[in-house]
Amino acid sequence: MFFDSYDTPVFRPPSEARSFILRVTRGCAHNKCKYCNMYEGVQFQVLTEEEVDRQIMMAANFNKRGVRRVFLADGDALVLSTERLLAILKKLRETFPNFERCASYAAPKDVLRKSVEELRMLREAGLELLYYGMESGDSETLAAVNKGVDGEESIEVGKRVKAAGMKLSMMIILGLAGREGSKRHALATAHAISEIRPTMLGAICLMLYRGSELKEQFERGEFDPLPPAGLMEELRMIIENVNLPEDEECIFRSNHISNYVPLAATLPQDKEQLLDDIDYSITELKKLKDWDVYNHDKYGTY
Numbered sequence: 459m460f461f462d463s464y465d466t467p468v469f470r471p472p473s474e475a476r477s478f479i480l481r482v483t484r485g486c487a488h489n490k491c492k493y494c495n496m497y498e499g500v501q502f503q504v505l506t507e508e509e510v511d512r513q514i515m516m517a518a519n520f521n522k523r524g525v526r527r528v529f530l531a532d533g534d535a536l537v538l539s540t541e542r543l544l545a546i547l548k549k550l551r552e553t554f555p556n557f558e559r560c561a562s563y564a565a566p567k568d569v570l571r572k573s574v575e576e577l578r579m580l581r582e583a584g585l586e587l588l589y590y591g592m593e594s595g596d597s598e599t600l601a602a603v604n605k606g607v608d609g610e611e612s613i614e615v616g617k618r619v620k621a622a623g624m625k626l627s628m629m630i631i632l633g634l635a636g637r638e639g640s641k642r643h644a645l646a647t648a649h650a651i652s653e654i655r656p657t658m659l660g661a662i663c664l665m666l667y668r669g670s671e672l673k674e675q676f677e678r679g680e681f682d683p684l685p686p687a688g689l690m691e692e693l694r695m696i697i698e699n700v701n702l703p704e705d706e707e708c709i710f711r712s713n714h715i716s717n718y719v720p721l722a723a724t725l726p727q728d729k730e731q732l733l734d735d736i737d738y739s740i741t742e743l744k745k746l747k748d749w750d751v752y753n754h755d756k757y758g759t760y
């Protein structure tokens with residue numbers, strides 16, 4: 459359920475489909491990642507207390523007992539001060555008798571502005587899950603796409619969230635460094651995953667969205683995207699080099715609309731099976747002749 463206006467786009471992770479989407483900011487404060495067009499043209503804004511309260515009241519009037527999970531939108535709710543977030547979480551707990559937990563996207567610089575102690579307070583207040591688009595653990599790749607942090611900082615983000623006892627759903631983008639930087643991106647990303655040990659790990663394939671700077675670079679011949687088999691070879695290199703403790707479980711999913719082959723595994727237990735599945739996919743994808751037709755509107759352009 460969502461009660462703010464649709465004048466600007468609303469995004470949420472698929473797993474938050476049944477949550478109350480509470481908009482606390484509009485757009486994304488960073489809004490500079492070259493592969494992203496989610497909030498193109500949207501003026502970033504922090505919603506006022508009154509605007510947030512109005513949505514909470516509307517959700518309460520609609521189905522007070524039905525609200526169990528809440529997702530704080532838009533792109534980086536953690537840009538709000540800890541104090542403000544704690545006040546919103548308090549209001550949610552007071553309003554919805556069956557409130558279970560809250561989640562939000564986590565832009566890296568916002569997490570780095572918060573201490574582990576602040577994150578722990580937020581977790582104890584109900585913000586239990588963060589969706590973190592790390593995209594890559596490689597500094598060169600991150601700089602090329604304007605992510606705003608380097609590889610080391612990316613790792614620090616994940617570690618801080620885990621140290622606060624929050625669940626961490628982390629996303630990486632296959633093909634983000636193109637053909638040329640694929641190996642570098644894969645190895646540094648595998649290292650970052652091993653260091654962070656996320657609760658959930660998602661791998662999506664790069665899509666060149668209309669309005670994104672990366673698409674313009676591609677059109678000028680300045681970005682050479684990986685073909686489908688190359689994306690899977692990159693994923694193989696990542697999974698092969700990820701080392702997670704045997705007694706931990708990381709849910710791996712690669713089933714976004716951008717993925718050529720849906721994959722699912724629990725790491726590290728299913729690592730060998732996952733590598734076998736990837737190898738099979740590589741063999742099959744290499745048979746594609748005219749592979750660009752398999753991407754939306756040529757090379758994944760929306």
Ligand code: SF4
Nearest residue numbers: 486489490491494533
């Ligand atoms: S990827 Fe996330 S942080 Fe980057 S511009 Fe898009 S919404 Fe903002």
